[in-house]
Amino acid sequence: MRADEIAKRLDVRAGYELVTYREVGLPIFSVHAMALVQERQERSCIEEFVLRALVAGLETVAQIEGILGLPRRIVATTLADLVRQEAIRTSAGSDRLSVTDRGHELLSERELVSPVEQTVWFPYDGLLRRPKWFGDTQLLRPSDLKEQGIVAIRAIPARPPEADDLGAAEVSEVVRLAASAARSERQVLRIQTVEKRYRMYLPALALFYRSIEGGEIQVGFAIEGRLSQEHELAFARGSGPERQAMFDGFRDRSSMPRLDGPLAGRAAELLEAASTLRRDVAQITSTRSAVDKAAVAHASAGTDEARAEAAKKEERARSTLSAAEAGLKKALIRPLPVYEHPGILEAAVRDTKQRLVILSPWISHAVVTDAFLRGLHKACERGVRVSIGFGLGDVDEGEKPWDADARRALEQAAKDLPNLVVRRLGNTHAKVLIQDSDLMVLTSFNWLSYRGDASRPFREEWGTLIRDPHVIEEFYSEVIKRFA
Numbered sequence: 312m313r314a315d316e317i318a319k320r321l322d323v324r325a326g327y328e329l330v331t332y333r334e335v336g337l338p339i340f341s342v343h344a345m346a347l348v349q350e351r352q353e354r355s356c357i358e359e360f361v362l363r364a365l366v367a368g369l370e371t372v373a374q375i376e377g378i379l380g381l382p383r384r385i386v387a388t389t390l391a392d393l394v395r396q397e398a399i400r401t402s403a404g405s406d407r408l409s410v411t412d413r414g415h416e417l418l419s420e421r422e423l424v425s426p427v428e429q430t431v432w433f434p435y436d437g438l439l440r441r442p443k444w445f446g447d448t449q450l451l452r453p454s455d456l457k458e459q460g461i462v463a464i465r466a467i468p469a470r471p472p473e474a475d476d477l478g479a480a481e482v483s484e485v486v487r488l489a490a491s492a493a494r495s496e497r498q499v500l501r502i503q504t505v506e507k508r509y510r511m512y513l514p515a516l517a518l519f520y521r522s523i524e525g526g527e528i529q530v531g532f533a534i535e536g537r538l539s540q541e542h543e544l545a546f547a548r549g550s551g552p553e554r555q556a557m558f559d560g561f562r563d564r565s566s567m568p569r570l571d572g573p574l575a576g577r578a579a580e581l582l583e584a585a586s587t588l589r590r591d592v593a594q595i596t597s598t599r600s601a602v603d604k605a606a607v608a609h610a611s612a613g614t615d616e617a618r619a620e621a622a623k624k625e626e627r628a629r630s631t632l633s634a635a636e637a638g639l640k641k642a643l644i645r646p647l648p649v650y651e652h653p654g655i656l657e658a659a660v661r662d663t664k665q666r667l668v669i670l671s672p673w674i675s676h677a678v679v680t681d682a683f684l685r686g687l688h689k690a691c692e693r694g695v696r697v698s699i700g701f702g703l704g705d706v707d708e709g710e711k712p713w714d715a716d717a718r719r720a721l722e723q724a725a726k727d728l729p730n731l732v733v734r735r736l737g738n739t740h741a742k743v744l745i746q747d748s749d750l751m752v753l754t755s756f757n758w759l760s761y762r763g764d765a766s767r768p769f770r771e772e773w774g775t776l777i778r779d780p781h782v783i784e785e786f787y788s789e790v791i792k793r794f795a
Contacts, residue, residue: 312536313653314332314334314516314653314762315332315650315651315652315653315654316650317332317516317533317536318332318516318518318649318650319648319650319651320536321518321531321533321538322648322650324520324529324531326522326523326524327520327521327522327523327529328520328521328522328523328648329518329519329520329648329649329650330519330520330521330649330771330772330773331519331649331769331770331771331772332516332517332518332519332649332650333462333516333517333519333769334459334461334462334514334515334516334517334762335461335462335463335464335515335516335517335532336451336456336461336462336463336464336512336513336514336515337436337437337438337464337512337513337515337532337534337542338436338437338438338463338464338465338466338510338512338513339434339435339436339437339445339450339510339511339512339513340434340435340437340466340471340472340508340509340510340511341432341434341435341450341508341509341510341511342432342433342434342435342442342471342472342477342505342507342508343430343431343432343505343506343507343508344430344431344432344433344474344477344482344502344503344504344505344506345428345429345430345502345503345504345506346428346429346430346431346479346482346499346500346501346502346503347426347427347428347499347500347501347503348426348427348428348429348431348497348498348499348500349426349427349497349498349500355389357379357381357385357389358389358392358393359418360379361375361379361386361389361390361393362393362398362399362410362414362417362418363418364378364379365399365408365409365410365414366410366415366418370407370408370409371406371407371408372386372387372390372406372408375390390408393414396413396417397411397413397414398410398411398413398414398417399411399414426500428503429497430506431482431486431497431499432486432489433482433485433486433489434450434485434511435471435472435477435508436513437465437466437467438464438466438467438542438545438546438549438551439541439542439545440472440476440545441478441481442477442481442482442484442485443485444484444485444488444489445513445534448513448514448534448535449514450511450512450513451511451512451513451514452511452512453510453512455512456512456765457765458713459677459763460675460677460762460763460764460765461512461514461765462517462557462765463512463765464512464517464546464551464555465554465555467545467546467549467550467551467554468549471505471508471510472505472508473505474502474503474504474505477502477505479499479500479501479502482499482502483497483498483499486499513534514534515532515533515534515539515542516532516533517530517531517532517769518530518531518532518533518538519769519771521771528552529543529547530543530546530547530551530552530558531543532546556768557768557769558768558769559768643777643778643779643782644775644776644777644778644779644782645775645776646773646774646775646776647752647754647773647774647775647776648773649756649772649773649774651774651776652752652754652756652758652761652772652774653761655744655750655752655776656669656744656758657686659744659746660683660686660687660690661686661689661690662746663690663695663697663746663747664693664695664747665694665695665696665747666695666696666697666698666745666746666747666787667690667695667696667697667698667744667745667746667747668697668698668699668700668743668744668745668787668790668791669697669698669699669700669743669744669758669759670699670700670701670736670739670741670742670743670744670758670790671699671700671701671739671742671757671758671759671760672701672702672703672739672740672742672757672760673701673703673707673714673757673759673760673764674701674714674717674718674721674759674760675714675717675759675760675761675762675763675764676711676713676714676716676717676763677760677762677763677764678717678758678759678760678761678762678763679717679718679720679721679759680717684720684721684724687724687728687731688724688728690730691728691729691730691731694730695730696730696732697728697730697731697732698732698734698791698794699721699725699731699732699733699734699759700734700735700736700739700793700794701718701733701734701735701736701739701759702735702736702737702739703737703738703739703740704737704738705735705737709766711764714760714763714764721733732794734793734794736793741753742754742755742756742757742758742774743786743790744758745783745786745787745790748780748783748784749778749783750776750777750778750783751776751777751782751783751786751787752774752775752776752777753774753775753777754772754773754774754775755770755771755772755773755774756772756774
């Protein structure tokens with residue numbers, strides 16, 4: 312599931328707006344430790360056959376060789392192992408063998424149990440401060456985060472775990488889960504020393520909610536599409552947002568959409584008109600939450616009567632939600648949640664018939680991909696006039712090499728496609744998308760760099776969607792002058 316789809320599904324926190332989201336890496340320490348381990352292991356078939364042969368009345372090595380049909384070397388090795396385990400003994404002055412009480416116990420247990428010192432590996436969660444197994448989820452290295460432009464969330468506290476921090480029972484459970492496919496089962500009795508610790512990261516989606524009243528911020532984390540309440544609580548208890556400068560953008564709302572020039576005043580009017588509908592959007596969020604609760608109550612109802620009543624409540628909640636969403640979509644001007652932006656960009660490239668304008672200050676390789684460029688090619692082949700403006704100045708300070716490659720690929724496409732214009736406009740603070748006369752979006756969302764830049768601070772991101780053809784024409788006529 313895509314990040315925007317996950318964000319939309321999780322925009323159900325009553326009394327809060329989801330104002331932005333970002334792919335992040337949650338802190339994990341990959342720990343290699345020396346431990347005292349009790350290993351339970353299935354007994355080999357040969358050992359069991361030898362013990363049962365002795366119990367049945369055989370007494371000598373030659374007899375055992377004869378009945379098992381095994382080479383003397385294998386039989387001798389097996390007998391030596393059983394002697395070390397005190398499972399058999401030899402009679403003084405003879406070559407006769409017999410089974411000890413311990414040998415009889417081993418036959419009934421069918422398992423070996425022996426404490427040994429071993430190196431064990433396990434992941435340690437830097438927020439939860441305990442060992443935790445994440446199944447088949449692929450952990451990321453710091454270099455992976457840098458390459459993919461994913462934000463690293465710091466451990467709280469930042470220090471890696473020491474031996475005294477590691478409970479044997481918790482480590483044992485994680486080691487058992489990690490080795491579930493193996494025949495042996497190890498129980499960790501004690502962590503002796505921590506040998507190596509590597510910083511790794513668990514892929515997650517950070518979701519930022521702001522309360523409708525008071526502006527309180529809550530940060531949730533979705534792992535494989537599901538909210539992890541324990542990570543959210545640990546991050547909040549550790550004052551996570553205050554510990555990372557990247558979250559400072561939430562202390563003000565200066566990142567709201569802006570458009571300079573002759574249209575600045577008109578844009579401000581449109582943004583104000585859309586902001587009055589924010590409460591309607593919040594009401595939809597609360598209704599989504601009610602639908603989820605009704606669905607859970609329906610699924611968990613214990614009697615037919617309770618199920619019927621829960622089904623009615625769920626149906627009413629879904630009807631209310633559908634009507635509210637339909638009403639909002641009919642509005643000529645409405646607020647646009649952050650998670651709707653990627654889909655609008657994708658649909659605009661795919662469906663525009665005549666003209667498409669995109670203004671975005673920066674370009675990143677995670678958005679301007681080969682697939683995005685192919686979409687522009689197809690649009691131009693349909694006869695669409697595509698105009699893309701970018702840049703805050705003559706050069707992009709701090710531009711990463713891979714982002715520069717994406718920008719150059721976009722500029723090269725403009726040379727190859729007559730219908731595509733890519734222009735460095737300079738001072739491009741505006742983030743605008745215009746699709747035909749169908750829709751226009753004024754936003755704080757960076758259309759061409761919303762992914763792939765870990766240094767970009769977290770800010771509240773909302774847009775205003777306009778479907779009034781007269782307003783769209785007014786803005787298009789002014790914006791397109793910048794490409795002349």
